[in-house]
Amino acid sequence: MKLTILGCYSATPRTITNPTSQIIEINNQMFLIDCGEGTQVQLRKHKIKFSRINHIFISHLHGDHFYGLVGLISTFMLLNRQNDLHVYGPKGIKEVILLQLRLSNSFTGYGLYFHELTSKESQVVYEDDKVKVSTIPLQHRVYTNGFLFQEKPGDRKLNLGAVFNYEIDKCYYQKIKNGSDITLDDGRIIPNEKLTFDPTPTQSYAFCSDTKYDESIIPLIENVDVLYHESTFLEQDKDKTTHTMHATAIEAATIAKKANVGTLVLGHYSTRYGNIKLFKEEAKTVFENVLLGDDGKVFEFNK
Template structure:
């Protein structure tokens, strides 16, 4: 699982910082999460192939998470894209995008599918053979969702030598990889564990931005491998965080601790601060495995 941070700063783009956008690679699928201004430029800088992005997840309809989407959609067309693009986001995102395409007479060369979200309960919004994605309802000034990406358990790995030793025909190999025991011609039952190796443990990633401190997310993200949680402010501005429905680094770390997350990535920093190292210092007092997100950083798990 690989996460590339394209942008992770709050509010407005600056010369050296970009608003929220990131790409998650999971089981050979690329998911674009939020699409602030400059996203397509950051995709190019990080050598991410536009054509591999087929699913876009928008957390909420604030500009620093959305204003790069129409440009990205338009560039896909200019590059001759023909593959469908699926966009997941709050109700209203379809009207917003289609109006811009209509008034600029810039209809796409490919089909756009909008999946508009309204539920305030967690729900599955994408699923295929390898990955499942569900919403994480968040607490912000407008309707907002985070997203939980989970790998599905892989099939077990066949122990060829053991299968041959027991004289098992190749026709049963897929059944074995699916987890079944095998009954031999002489009536002996060979347990699956003797014929296979454990698969790679499935990974999970939770994206939580923007939100006030919100413990209702804990059952959804429990035991998550990697949690990205907004940390707009330091604890010294906790009152401002409450007023704007954002979180502090300390609060992000508290959520990670209570969720039993393995790793915490901080982001969505307010640009009022001179640097981001104090965010890690503050969070590390609560939760040990803290990573600082920053534009252009890539994490592999």
């Protein structure tokens, strides 16, 4: 599982920082989460292939999380994209994007599909044979969702030594990898665990930005391998979280600890601070395994 932070600062883009956007790669699939201004520039800078992006997840309709979307959609058109593009986001995302395309007389030559979200309960929004994506309802000033990416278990791995020992025909290999026992010609039943090894352990990733401190998300993200949780403010400015409906680094760490996550990645920092290392220092007073997100950082996670 690989996480590329394209931007992780709040509010406005600057020459040295970018608003929220990131790429999560899980089970050889790539997903774009949020699309603030400058996202396509960051994609080029970090040599991420545009053609691999077929699913975009937008958390909410604040500009620093989706103002780069129409530009990216237009660039896909100019690059003669052929693959369908699916956008998942709050109700209104279709209207605002199509209005811009219509008024600029720009139309895509590829299939553009919007999946608008309105539910305040967690729901599965995307699923295939490798990955499932569910929403994480968040508490912010507008309707907002985080997203939980869960890798599905793969096939069991053949124990070739055992398979050869029992002289099992190759035509049964896929059946064995699917978990079935095998009956030999002499009537003996060979349990699957004698013929296979466990599949590669699955991984999971939870994206939670923007939100105030909210313990109701804990059951949804419990035991995830990696949690990205917004940490807009340091503790000295905790009073600002009430009206902005954001969180502090310590609050992010508290959620991580109570949810028993493997790793916490911090982000969505207010640009009022000159040193983001302070966010990690504060978070580590509550939760030990903390990584400091920053523009251009790439994290690889293995089990």
